[in-house]
Amino acid sequence: MAGRGGERSAGALPAPGEAGRRRVADPVRELLEAHRALCERAVDPLEIAAGLEEAGISAAVAGRYRHADVFGLAEELFARVPRRPVEPPAPPAARPQPGWRYRLGTAAGLLGVLLLPLVTAAPGALATALALALAAWPAAGAADRAARWVRHTGRVQVRSAVTLAEFRARMRPVLPVALGLHLAVLALTSFAALAVLTAVAPRPGPAAIGLLxxxxxxxxxxxWYGQAVLGLLVGAAAVLRRLGRAGLALAGVALADLTGLALVLLRALGLPVGWAAEPGTLTVLAAGAAAAVLLPRAWAATARAGSYP
Structure with missing residues (x-):
């Protein structure tokens, strides 16, 4: 009940207009209520920043809450929400394993990509194309190991980085290093396969030029260029699969297969594609189209803290 002179008692509710002004003066409160569970269980601001980023909150959105970036906003949320009592961690739930149809489709798509060097092989270049295709198979295992290293490095940096910007700076060279290592292995396996082919079936001509x-x-x-583009495609697909984007990786591999098949059909139908008769051309086109789709997405995935649960 109001006191004399129109004064409001200490326990009275604020007027509607006053409540509205308070909400406007505190724009973080609504965001805090929407993400309270995330903020209460987070162990550091970086975890909150990763969750906000996954929810689509960018630096531009953070500006509406009077912060220059997402990490500054996450630091305020972390400071304003009381921590929940630490409970013993529950055993992690087993991830559902992909069905046999999915695994069969992945294996078939990868096999189709690795056989791309054969799609333009003329009779005289069949042996060389087959050697390059065989060399790509063990290199695919190296791509998967490089992708595991990317995932392990990301998990380490999520725990050790102080800010989201620091995490991204540390992860920036990781994907190029992983792809570079994979391409180095692919170059070695390709050279070894061609060396065996040259020793078994040398080409006619002067023998004094040396083995190399x-x-x-x-x-x-x-x-050679097609082999390098093929390596980039397989490496990017492996990284995406290890970072929880297996569907996107499979779609990119399937795109390369379908592009190669379409180009082969065009040539078989007698359409004017004489420019694609040179061995390796269709590999460059098919693998290059898919790699152009997957590489930017692999780059973006490695820079997201949410990719490393």
Whole structure:
């Protein structure tokens, strides 16, 4: 009940207009209530920043809450929410394993990609194309190991980075290093396969040029370029699969397979695609189209803290 002179008692509720002004003066409160569970269980501001980022809150959105970036907003949320009592961690739930149809589709798609060097092989270049295709198979295992290293490095940096910007700075060189290591392994396996082919079935011509030049010249420049593009595609797909984006990785591999198949059909139908007759051209086109789709997404995935649960 109001006192004399129109004064409000200490226990009275604020007027509607006053409550509205308080909400406007505290724009973080609504965001705090929407993400209270995340903020209460978070062990540091970086975990809150990763959750906000997963929810679609960018630096531009953080500006509406009077912060220059998402991490500054996460620090305020972390400071304002009381921590829940620490409970013993529950055993992690087992992730559902993909069904046999999904695994079969993945294996078939990867096999199709690794056989791309054969799609433009003329009779005289069939042996070289087969050697390059066989060399790509063990290199695919190296791509998966590199992808595991990316995931392990990301998990370490999520725990050790102080800010989201620091985490992203540390992760920036990780994907190029992983892809570079994979390409190095692919180059070694390709050289070894072509060296064996050159020793078993040397090409006619002067034998005094040496083994190394003979191996390098065994495949044309377009074939070597196609092998490198193929390595980038397989490496990007492996990273995406290890970071929880297996569907996107499979879609990229399928895109390469379908593109290669479409180009082969166009040539078989007699359409004017003589420019694609050189060995390796269709590999560059098919693998390059898919790699152009997957590489930016792999780069974005490695920079997201939410990719490393």
């Amino acid at each position: 030049p003979a191996v390098v010249q065994r495949a044309g420049p377009v074939q």
